Amino acid sequence: MAFNFLSGLFSKDLGIDLGTANTVVYVRGKGIVAFEPSMVAIRRSDKKVVAVGEEAKRMLGRTPEEIITIRPLKDGVIADFDAAEKMIRYFIDKVHNKRDFLVSPRMVIGIPSGTTPVERRAVIDTAYSAGARDVLLVTEPIASALGADLPIWEPSGNIIVDIGGGTTEIAVISLGGIVVSTSIKVAGDEMDEAIIHYIKKKYNLFIGERTAEEIKIKLGNVAFGEEKKEYIEVKGRDLLTGVPRNVELSSEEIRDALKDTVDIIVESIRETLEKTPPELAADIIDKGIVLAGGGALLRGLDTYISEQIGVSTIVAEEPLLCVVKGTGKIIEEFERYKQVLSNASENY
Structure with a gap:
């Protein structure tokens, strides 16, 4: 009986793409259960949450002075601790039934590769405050590559370009680790x-x-x-x-x-490739560049990058979901994938 109870608790573990624009939640054993804007509407007088997610986004630009609409994350990191905590708590409550009130989920959260230790600590503290029993971080390029089904464990080069709401993450990955990466606040x-x-x-x-x-x-x-x-x-x-x-x-x-903004991203891809070891660069020429994130849906972007860089470029299947699918893989097979968490969660 105790085993079944604990098994039920662990089945509620969450993989979260805590994005600047959207938050996507994966529940162990269930798959993706929430996809909503990363937005919170709060009443100024008492700081009470009026709306979260899609409902809050509908209020954007249409609220009275008493209500403010906040995006808790900016450029991929937490800008408003309290609002972020309330938003995460909202998603925990949303994906669990009322009878699951005792559940304190383990969370695997995707973060930009360029975050500082202080920014990572803010994510961890916020998730614990929202009710997590354990918080583990994975860099978004690794999560995105896992979600895009790239063979990251092989001794060969794979490059992923994840264009989110606040940051663009570019990483060359081999043997389960990031060899070269660039994180820019242009997305x-x-x-x-x-x-x-x-x-x-x-x-x-x-x-x-x-x-x-x-x-x-x-x-x-x-x-x-x-x-x-x-x-x-x-x-x-x-x-x-x-x-x-x-x-x-x-x-x-x-x-x-959009041309100037896109060209900044293209130039960052070029600079990342210039820093890539020649053996891995040769692999990338054969495999191509993989695009993920919402920005990958920009029409013609794959063709434009191919023309500018000279390397074939493809859009991953369901690019908006790559990061959360990657965190989901980690949640489902933790022992297999826990290696990719070590670099993101060290020093804590």
């Missing part, structure tokens, strides 16, 4: 900012973060040379008159708006 959020800036500069129209993200999803591309244009009508506030106004944007305009 999906910067693409949204580039769209906001472009529309403000060209049309004197101010749009919000949510509108910019919608434009990126619908028209975002780096498909140079494509003759077919797509259009979308965008609503915003005229900066000269202060009244609402509409403009029509083309996919070509959004491509131009």
